[in-house]
Amino acid sequence: MIRNNRMTTRKNFPIRLAVGLFVAILIDTILQVVWKSAVLSLPSDGSPWLNVRAVLHSPLFMFVILLMPCQFFNWLMVLRNADLSFAQPVAALSYVTVFCMSVFFLKEAADLVQIAGILCVLVGVWFISQTDHLTQPKEREA
Amino acid sequence: MMGQAAVGVLLVVICALLEGVAQVFLKKSVLGGVRWLLWISCGVVMLLAEKVIYSQALLFLDVGAAFAISSLNLISITFMSRFLLREKVTRTRWIGVCLIFVGVALVAART
Numbered sequence: 001m002i003r004n005n006r007m008t009t010r011k012n013f014p015i016r017l018a019v020g021l022f023v024a025i026l027i028d029t030i031l032q033v034v035w036k037s038a039v040l041s042l043p044s045d046g047s048p049w050l051n052v053r054a055v056l057h058s059p060l061f062m063f064v065i066l067l068m069p070c071q072f073f074n075w076l077m078v079l080r081n082a083d084l085s086f087a088q089p090v091a092a093l094s095y096v097t098v099f100c101m102s103v104f105f106l107k108e109a110a111d112l113v114q115i116a117g118i119l120c121v122l123v124g125v126w127f128i129s130q131t132d133h134l135t136q137p138k139e140r141e142a
Numbered sequence: 143m144m145g146q147a148a149v150g151v152l153l154v155v156i157c158a159l160l161e162g163v164a165q166v167f168l169k170k171s172v173l174g175g176v177r178w179l180l181w182i183s184c185g186v187v188m189l190l191a192e193k194v195i196y197s198q199a200l201l202f203l204d205v206g207a208a209f210a211i212s213s214l215n216l217i218s219i220t221f222m223s224r225f226l227l228r229e230k231v232t233r234t235r236w237i238g239v240c241l242i243f244v245g246v247a248l249v250a251a252r253t
Contacts, residue, residue: 076182080172084165085223085231085239089216092242099249117248120241127238135230 013133020078021090027071028094033101035064082133089128096121150202154211157196162218164188166226210250216243 038060042051055061078087096118102108167185171178199208220239223229 076168076172079169083223083229084169084227085220085229085235088165088219089235089239089242092216092246095246095249113251114249117245117250120245120248122245124238124241124243124245127234127241129238131232131235131238132230135228139230 014081017078017081017133020074020081021087023074024071024078024087024091025094025097027067027074028091029097029101031064031067031071032094032098033105034060034067036102036106038064083135086128086131086133090125092121093125146202150199150208151211153195153199154203154208155214157192157199158212158214158218160188160192160195161212161215162222164192165219166222169223169227206250210247213243213246213250216246 038055038058041058041060042054078091099110099114099118103110164185167181167188171181171185175181196208196212203211216239220231220236224231
């Protein structure tokens, strides 16, 4: 009963925060998958210098480098609208999306333990979503 | 004398703590204080230091193991949010964080 009350008294969830979290998860997913693809495209027996040259000439790596500041500034926008202890766990949904993309696009194997882990993450994020997204200044305990 | 795996684990745990501190700095930078530039700079420096140390940890550990241990950062971030930023962390939020930690560890430990 108490928990139900806590759930129904949640403050409105701002659309800006929802979009920010969605973009954070999306960018993180794209980053991980493209990064992995970019690393796989490097010559496996190359020297470190050859690898640096390959990185500088790879459009995939350039794309990754371009995405990183976008991810950073979007994250600052998310933090402006939400508690750190709310936003960080919700952004962990990117573990789920990266896993799905790895299985479907990179054809990586998945087993039952990993699927159980994904379910755990989803249930965990659901729990987080049941809490207030932002601590008001008067609620901050001494 | 510590084994290589123990050194790797120690480095990844340090990374989890650094990530927590970095995120606290970033959060402080958007709280509207006058020293926002200082906080954001400290946050970026911490994140860079974390990446360097994590790279070193990968010399001693498999990526899967390192990634699983690094999910400890969720716990460290929640602790620091509660005690340094004084955020209201309810029992429901703790349950969620712990479930996500276990879930990420399960996924990463098998990779």
